[in-house]
Amino acid sequence: xxxxxxxxxxxxxxxxxxxxxxxxxxxxxxxxxxxxxxxxxxxxxxxxxxxxxxxxxxxxxxxxxxxxxxxxxxxxxxxxxxxxxxxxxxxxxxxxxxxxxxxxxxxxxxxxxxxxxxxxxxxxxxxxxxxxxxxxxxxxxxxxxxxxxxxxxxxxxxxxxx
Amino acid sequence: xxxxxxxxxxxxxxxxxxxxxxxxxxxxxxxxxxxxxxxxxxxxxxxxxxxxxxxxxxxxxxxxxxxxxxxxxxxxxxxxxxxxxxxxxxxxxxxxxxxxxxxxxxxxxxxxxxxxxxxxxxx
Numbered sequence: 001x002x003x004x005x006x007x008x009x010x011x012x013x014x015x016x017x018x019x020x021x022x023x024x025x026x027x028x029x030x031x032x033x034x035x036x037x038x039x040x041x042x043x044x045x046x047x048x049x050x051x052x053x054x055x056x057x058x059x060x061x062x063x064x065x066x067x068x069x070x071x072x073x074x075x076x077x078x079x080x081x082x083x084x085x086x087x088x089x090x091x092x093x094x095x096x097x098x099x100x101x102x103x104x105x106x107x108x109x110x111x112x113x114x115x116x117x118x119x120x121x122x123x124x125x126x127x128x129x130x131x132x133x134x135x136x137x138x139x140x141x142x143x144x145x146x147x148x149x150x151x152x153x154x155x156x157x158x159x160x161x162x
Numbered sequence: 163x164x165x166x167x168x169x170x171x172x173x174x175x176x177x178x179x180x181x182x183x184x185x186x187x188x189x190x191x192x193x194x195x196x197x198x199x200x201x202x203x204x205x206x207x208x209x210x211x212x213x214x215x216x217x218x219x220x221x222x223x224x225x226x227x228x229x230x231x232x233x234x235x236x237x238x239x240x241x242x243x244x245x246x247x248x249x250x251x252x253x254x255x256x257x258x259x260x261x262x263x264x265x266x267x268x269x270x271x272x273x274x275x276x277x278x279x280x281x282x283x284x285x
Contacts, residue, residue: 043267
């Protein structure tokens with residue numbers, strides 16, 4: 001399973017979730033894909049069956065962004081947005097995030113760092129929550145899916161948590 | 163960012179689990195116990211640490227419900243309690259899958275952008 005080994009999820013501190021993923025593209029393109037609405041709408045969708053009818057981005061420090069997702073099956077919607085705090089194209093992007101009907105208390109701070117080497121880009125995304133409870137609420141939300149991870153993933157978990 | 167429906171919040175023990183997992187020595191101890199139970203002496207061996215220091219880590223792991231100890235009064239062998247760790251694994255794995263699905267779509271978008279860029283270079 002090639003795809004499952006590419007993305008690493010870790011919990012570097014009690015208020016953070018971090019992800020690392022390598023993309024086969026220069027970082028200017030990866031940065032564009034995170035900041036141009038016509039590109040963001042094509043991939044930032046979550047589970048199958050969701051689309052992103054609203055994607056507005058005012059890419060400047062203090063500028064706002066607004067995302068709304070819709071589930072085709074029943075038309076239910078979920079919105080979120082925030083403000084850009086730091087923009088250093090094509091290497092760094094910092095913004096706040098808050099969901100309309102949030103399941104975790106407070107606001108979170110997203111940071112994306114892009115490092116390019118040999119035509120490939122390593123993306124690190126860190127989300128800092130206001131409290132450990134908020135961070136854990138986000139992690140716990142995965143419970144619903146009923147994904148059954150087998151115990152032999154234990155070794156993998158321990159190595160990815162480093 | 164995780165646009166999903168979120169209703170179920172699991173038991174409060176997750177806090178303790180993630181706190182316990184935040185330390186490299188404790189993760190190494192768990193990895194050792196994954197291959198079978200062991201005494202405190204055996205667990206201390208691979209580390210440049212005193213037994214009391216190891217015992218402290220074991221207490222944290224025990225409080226988090228990640229390990230338990232046997233009845234043998236002399237050795238009190240520690241063993242892994244798989245359930246809380248499996249829960250934590252599930253949570254991380256669910257989160258990972260959610261983002262991997264997004265990033266696989268992003269791979270496709272990036273391939274297109276690269277193709278457009280190459281075309282532009284040739285002109």
